Amino acid sequence: MQRVLFGDNQFFGINHFSEEKARQQAIKFQDIEAILDILQSALQSGVSDFMCTTHDTVGQIAAEVRSNPEKWEGFTFHPGMPYAHKYANAVTELGYLGALKKFIPSGGMVDTLTRGARAVVAKDLESVMSMLIDAEMKMFEGLETPVIFLQNVVTDLILGLGAIDVFASFEAYIKRRYNAEAGFFTMNLPxxxxxxxxxxxxxxxxxxNVNKAGFRMSGGIEAYRDATNKYPARVIAMSVFASGGIPPREAIEWVVGEPYVESIVFGASSCRNIESSVALITEADRQLGRAA
Known part of the structure; x- marks a missing residue:
């Protein structure tokens, strides 16, 4: 993984600190061209890894990258799934059969439905999981997806149920089917x-979430340090600015100083903010001897 990754929350009006800011961002990024401009700015700033949901708009981004490979050279997707709102909206708009036709991989409806039916009868959770993953990954066909994430809603549900074998099954399927690494979003890292x-x-x-304020860090900062000492992991820090609650320089200098943080993901609504964040991370890394 790269040291710095770019996230997509700002494109879909998600801000955990300010509803007004979220609303403004949602309005700004109604136009797909505005999103593509920001992603190009990130790419030109050296941030080529895009952590995203499987929102329909991401499908449009994927189509653009697929159609113009020279313009997007080096750009990779790191999708997180499932995106529950997408399925709910599709059923509302298209009905159950229409939703199935939309999401099931082309040419694979019979096979997918068969796997799904067998899974229900046999209560085979792995078959259900593989069917849903294949549906989610349809939009990224032909594109680079080196890491595929399980979204925190599902990760933490599995964690709460104690069905931990599902994690191993997810990892194995992602590697076997997509030649990629599995990743996990969570609200409870320890x-x-x-x-x-x-x-x-x-x-x-x-x-x-990893930030100086301990914002949305279940168990607190010390619990994260203890857990990563005991169970080594490649941690990607998100919400490093605590959704605007910590000044950028202070936030970056602190998170870069956490030795277990391998990568940092951030979102931005302007080219200037992207360049500023990348510069702060590079400077903080250099000061700690973590960059050439």
Whole structure:
């Protein structure tokens, strides 16, 4: 993974600190061209890894990248799934059959439905999981997806149910089917790392909130340090600015100083903010001897 990754929350009006800011961002990025301009700015600033949901708009981004490979050279997607709102909206708009036709991979409806039916009869969770993953990955066909993430809603549900073997199954399927690494979003890094270790998933890629304020860090800062010491992981820090609650320089200098943080993901609404964040991370890394 790259040291710095770019996220997509700002494109879809998600801000955990300010509803007004979220609304403004949602309005700004109604036009796909505005999103593509920001992604080009990120790419030109050296941030080529895009962490995203499987929102329909991301499908449009994927189509653009597929159609203009020279313009997007080096750009990679790191999709997180499932995106529950997408399915709910599709059923509302298209009905159940229409939603199936939209999401099931082309040419694979019979096979997918068969796998799904067998899964229901046999209660085969892995078959259900593979069917849903294939549907989610349809939009990224032909594109680079080196890491595929399980969204925190599902990760933490599995964690709460104690069905930790599902984590190992997810990792194995992602590697076998997509030649990619599995990643996990979570709101409870300490508990997840323990569970992944017990499931046999070694040095996992985990994306979690990591920030100086301890904002949305389940168990607190010290619990994160203890867990990563005991169960080594490749941690991607998100919400490093605590959704605007910490000044950028202060936030970056602190998170770069956390030795277990391998990568940092951030979102931005302007080219200037992208360049500023990248510069701050590079400077902080250099000061700690973590960059050439």
């Amino acid at each position: 508990k997840l790392l323990e569970a992944l270790h017990a499931a046999g998933v070694r040095k996992p890629i985990v994306c979690a």
